Amino acid sequence: MTMKVVGQRVKRYDGMAHVTGETRFVDDVIVPGTLTIKAFRSPVAKGNIKDLDTSAAEAMPGVAGVITAEDVPCNAYGLVPDQPVLVEKAVRYKGEPIAAVAAVDEDTAVEAINKIKLDIEEEKPVFDPLEAMKPDAPKVRPEGNVFMFGERPFRQIILGDVEEGFKKADIIVENEYLHPSLEHAQLEPQASLAVPDAGGKLTIYTVSQALYFHLGQLLGILQMEPDKVQCKQWAPRTGSSWRHNAGFSDINYVGGTVGGGFGAKNDIHADHVTALLALKTGQPCKWRWTREEDLLYSTFRGAWRMTIKDGITKDGRIVARQIKSIRDAGAYSTLNFYVVDKHSFLAAGPYFIENVYVQGYCVYTNKPPASSMRGFGITPATFATEVQIDKIATQLGMDPWEIRFVNAFRKGEHTATRRVVNSVALVEVMQKLAEKAGVDLPDKLMTMTSTERG
Amino acid sequence: MYSLEFTVNGQLCQVAVDLKTTLLEVLRDKLFITSPKVGCNTGDCGTCSVLMNGKLVRSCITNALSAQGKEVTTIEGLAEAGELHPLQEAFHDNYGAQCGFCTPGMILASKALLDENPKPTREEAKEALSGNLCRCTGYGKIIDSVMAAAEQMAQAKS
Amino acid sequence: MRKRGVGIAAGFYPMGMSGGGDSSQALVKIQPDGSAVLTVGSCDIGQGCKTVLAQMTAEVLGIDYAQVKVVNDDTDNCPLSFGTFASRVTYVDGKATIAAAENARDILLEVAAQMLEKSPEDLVAADGKISVKDDPDTSLAIGEVAGAATFGMRRLVVGLGHYMRDPATPDPDTGECDPVCSLAWAANLAEVEVDTETGEVEVLRLVSSYDVGKAINPMLTEGQIEGGGAMGVGAALSEQLHPHYPGLEDQPTNLGDYAIPTTMDIPDLESVIYECPSTNGPFGAKGLGEMTANCPAPAIVNAIHDAVGVWLNELPASPERVLRALDEKGGG
Numbered sequence: 001m002t003m004k005v006v007g008q009r010v011k012r013y014d015g016m017a018h019v020t021g022e023t024r025f026v027d028d029v030i031v032p033g034t035l036t037i038k039a040f041r042s043p044v045a046k047g048n049i050k051d052l053d054t055s056a057a058e059a060m061p062g063v064a065g066v067i068t069a070e071d072v073p074c075n076a077y078g079l080v081p082d083q084p085v086l087v088e089k090a091v092r093y094k095g096e097p098i099a100a101v102a103a104v105d106e107d108t109a110v111e112a113i114n115k116i117k118l119d120i121e122e123e124k125p126v127f128d129p130l131e132a133m134k135p136d137a138p139k140v141r142p143e144g145n146v147f148m149f150g151e152r153p154f155r156q157i158i159l160g161d162v163e164e165g166f167k168k169a170d171i172i173v174e175n176e177y178l179h180p181s182l183e184h185a186q187l188e189p190q191a192s193l194a195v196p197d198a199g200g201k202l203t204i205y206t207v208s209q210a211l212y213f214h215l216g217q218l219l220g221i222l223q224m225e226p227d228k229v230q231c232k233q234w235a236p237r238t239g240s241s242w243r244h245n246a247g248f249s250d251i252n253y254v255g256g257t258v259g260g261g262f263g264a265k266n267d268i269h270a271d272h273v274t275a276l277l278a279l280k281t282g283q284p285c286k287w288r289w290t291r292e293e294d295l296l297y298s299t300f301r302g303a304w305r306m307t308i309k310d311g312i313t314k315d316g317r318i319v320a321r322q323i324k325s326i327r328d329a330g331a332y333s334t335l336n337f338y339v340v341d342k343h344s345f346l347a348a349g350p351y352f353i354e355n356v357y358v359q360g361y362c363v364y365t366n367k368p369p370a371s372s373m374r375g376f377g378i379t380p381a382t383f384a385t386e387v388q389i390d391k392i393a394t395q396l397g398m399d400p401w402e403i404r405f406v407n408a409f410r411k412g413e414h415t416a417t418r419r420v421v422n423s424v425a426l427v428e429v430m431q432k433l434a435e436k437a438g439v440d441l442p443d444k445l446m447t448m449t450s451t452e453r454g
Numbered sequence: 455m456y457s458l459e460f461t462v463n464g465q466l467c468q469v470a471v472d473l474k475t476t477l478l479e480v481l482r483d484k485l486f487i488t489s490p491k492v493g494c495n496t497g498d499c500g501t502c503s504v505l506m507n508g509k510l511v512r513s514c515i516t517n518a519l520s521a522q523g524k525e526v527t528t529i530e531g532l533a534e535a536g537e538l539h540p541l542q543e544a545f546h547d548n549y550g551a552q553c554g555f556c557t558p559g560m561i562l563a564s565k566a567l568l569d570e571n572p573k574p575t576r577e578e579a580k581e582a583l584s585g586n587l588c589r590c591t592g593y594g595k596i597i598d599s600v601m602a603a604a605e606q607m608a609q610a611k612s
Numbered sequence: 613m614r615k616r617g618v619g620i621a622a623g624f625y626p627m628g629m630s631g632g633g634d635s636s637q638a639l640v641k642i643q644p645d646g647s648a649v650l651t652v653g654s655c656d657i658g659q660g661c662k663t664v665l666a667q668m669t670a671e672v673l674g675i676d677y678a679q680v681k682v683v684n685d686d687t688d689n690c691p692l693s694f695g696t697f698a699s700r701v702t703y704v705d706g707k708a709t710i711a712a713a714e715n716a717r718d719i720l721l722e723v724a725a726q727m728l729e730k731s732p733e734d735l736v737a738a739d740g741k742i743s744v745k746d747d748p749d750t751s752l753a754i755g756e757v758a759g760a761a762t763f764g765m766r767r768l769v770v771g772l773g774h775y776m777r778d779p780a781t782p783d784p785d786t787g788e789c790d791p792v793c794s795l796a797w798a799a800n801l802a803e804v805e806v807d808t809e810t811g812e813v814e815v816l817r818l819v820s821s822y823d824v825g826k827a828i829n830p831m832l833t834e835g836q837i838e839g840g841g842a843m844g845v846g847a848a849l850s851e852q853l854h855p856h857y858p859g860l861e862d863q864p865t866n867l868g869d870y871a872i873p874t875t876m877d878i879p880d881l882e883s884v885i886y887e888c889p890s891t892n893g894p895f896g897a898k899g900l901g902e903m904t905a906n907c908p909a910p911a912i913v914n915a916i917h918d919a920v921g922v923w924l925n926e927l928p929a930s931p932e933r934v935l936r937a938l939d940e941k942g943g944g
Contacts, residue, residue: 006895008829010831011549013666015546016546019557021558094860127858155782155787158787159786178926181854183851184589187501210695213694214695251687256684258658260555260589261696291866303854345782372697374840375903378626383906383913387925400620419789425823429799432821450888499867580875581876589872
């Protein structure tokens with residue numbers, strides 16, 4: 001059946017709103033009486049808080065509320081809840097939020113932040129994952145600096161036997177690659193607006209890319225999950241009218257229109273703080289990060305160090321691939337371990353290799369927490385393995401196109417996790433690329449298909 | 455406090471400002487015109503771009519008082535008599551906007567270009583928009599949009 | 613001296629969360645006039661999910677794209693979605709949306725069957741009408757059917773849809789699992805010019821070829837390809853969040869110092885879309901939001917090698933790094 005709408009170049013659904021400037025992002029939502037939030041952040045990368053004095057800030061005219069770790073009902077969040085909303089004792093990265101102020105305007109909020117007194121015992125940080133992996137390294141996290149994938153300090157993928165594969169190989173090519181840390185640089189900075197109402201409902205305007213995922217986390221932070229302790233900030237405000245914890249329905253999480261994400265908004269950056277201050281002050285609270293804060297302290301693509309050892313036969317077939325990857329996760333787990341999993345599952349690349357061994361490490365350092373960015377762990381893997389395959393081709397005196405055609409997945413083959421690939425098109429995609437780019441490939445390559453290994 | 459009197463999208467406005475108030479703050483926080491965005495506040499991204507007496511300025515690093523007596527145009531002021539500006543049509547038709555955050559500034563920068571150079575080459579269009587960042591589109595369809603609008607405007611004139 | 617070189621890179625990318633278990637739900641309500649409201653919980657972060665999901669809804673219901681409105685604004689109203697990441701929305705929300713639209717269409721077909729005294733299996737929804745398959749002249753406008761359903765038969769025409777890939781836990785020793793919905797395929801070619809005196813690299817051409825299963829909207833597909841291409845060029849040549857990695861010194865604090873590409877850094881990108889239908893995807897679609905940022909950097913690094921004979925094992929290929937590599941090689 002021919003399709004009428006699917007496959008058509010219809011205009012963007014919200015395009016008219018975009019070109020007229022009508023599209024409303026979080027920062028464009030204007031609620032009268034909204035307070036401005038600023039954060040007090042750690043001046044050191046690692047340390048132990050001895051004393052925190054916010055009294056001068058609280059006493060300032062125009063300051064409606066100050067929150068510290070004490071004000072957070074459940075001060076740990078994330079997929080593996082290990083990240084505090086506000087640091088209680090242990091600072092793990094420079095810029096980590098310790099307190100937050102809500103004030104009538106930005107100048108007052110900044111002045112109040114400057115009045116907060118911190119006594120912190122500075123400790124020696126560790127920034128290099130290779131250093132952090134050593135047994136005597138400074139501890140970023142109490143449970144150890146290396147994330148445990150079950151019983152192992154790395155995700156392990158084994159297909160076939162790489163050592164046997166290396167024996168069959170004519171040449172061995174081994175290299176180390178470094179994929180740097182990158183910032184999403186989405187143009188809409190992190191922002192949040194929380195608006196409480198007397199009926200006990202909190203509306204949060206969010207930049208989140210994942211409303212339900214974050215809503216669940218927020219309920220955990222606020223302890224609003226059914227069967228758990230009632231939110232202690234909430235109770236005095238709503239008094240006896242607050243009869244039960246309805247959970248998800250207590251917050252209306254408003255979003256859906258995001259000014260660029262690329263993974264920057266897969267972790268909560270501001271909504272927990274605006275929610276807590278809105279509940280504490282009873283007033284709408286907005287927190288918009290500065291671009292500097294976004295660059296220095298928001299999540300980012302963590303750096304990767306990858307070692308690849310390949311065994312190749314003279315005809316260009318990769319017969320064994322061993323990869324050791326180390327992800328610099330920064331100070332908290334966020335989505336880092338998921339990124340490492342995704343990397344490890346597919347790091348061997350779009351080629352059928354019978355013997356694969358992958359070790360994916362996720363290592364904590366005293367950097368802001370890294371997390372997801374467009375391409376997760378596949379981006380560094382593609383960089384490393386695709387430069388590697390060109391090096392192999394060069395060493396064999398083979399054409400870079402040919403070596404890819406020779407190794408490309410064919411239908412019915414399987415990845416390193418033994419997942420059979422069905423809808424396969426690398427051979428065809430490369431043929432189309434050659435045509436588009438005006439590259440004349442030999443017939444031998446242009447007649448290959450993804451359905452059979454020639 | 456000082457009294458700033460200027461015209462925004464054809465309307466005379468009077469606003470109290472101090473010496474450090476930026477034009478962006480006046481537009482967003484006092485006049486509630488939210489199409490100019492706070493993308494960086496350092497003049498690097500161009501999402502706050504507006505036209506002042508027809509010239510492109512970054513309102514986040516423009517002192518509000520420098521708009522005294524001048525005419526400021528934001529994207530809200532581009533449509534005339536209910537008709538979208540050809541640039542707005544072209545950005546919609548050619549998929550020149552993805553997330554939409556850079557779009558108002560990008561269209562105003564394009565208008566500043568076409569007002570001065572109605573028939574730019576692609577290279578000239580790229581140069582004119584080089585101060586406006588976009589992280590979504592890779593710019594190709596933005597330049598397509600500008601070229602299509604220029605073409606359309608030239609046809610409408612002849 | 614300026615030297616030119618060409619490089620390629622290939623890749624693949626999974627749809628949906630690795631490990632599965634990520635749900636999306638959708639709700640399609642038919643208004644009394646036959647127009648439709650699709651409600652989903654995924655965010656439009658610029659990629660255009662409202663557009664493609666509205667297209668899918670219109671296709672299933674046999675109505676115009678303009679007759680579908682999309683609501684994705686808040687959690688009070690919208691059903692669950694795990695979120696907009698992992699190149700999952702076209703695929704996962706797409707399947708939920710199709711299921712919801714089919715569910716709504718079935719209600720309309722039932723009502724129309726009563727009105728036409730036919731069986732629902734004998735009817736088809738297309739071109740704004742519900743008509744008898746072997747007698748196309750016997751038909752009712754969808755608006756007429758929706759109106760009759762709402763007012764005459766007191767029915768609420770709401771379709772519900774859900775999709776979740778079963779969780780796949782990797783074997784702790786071998787990692788064996790079936791972690792992804794589908795795989796999409798990619799290849800890029802980059803042509804660069806390297807200035808051997810300054811170390812500057814200019815991308816002259818970036819040609820992309822992507823398998824997307826089915827381009828639900830080729831214009832939006834191109835948008836993802838070009839946007840990812842530019843992001844890849846930035847990663848390849850200029851972006852450094854930690855210039856002294858692993859240290860934190862001299863971190864950029866503004867978008868002047870963290871240099872994402874401008875209009876001047878990106879050549880006119882060329883692309884070709886290939887459609888190898890996904891065995892299980894919505895209309896055969898896969899997803900491509902993320903994969904487009906992956907191949908440019910290795911293609912560019914390989915092109916630099918082709919041009920001047922040096923390998924860069926570390927990104928970005930900044931002038932400093934290119935010059936150092938040329939120095940080590942000796943003589944440039």
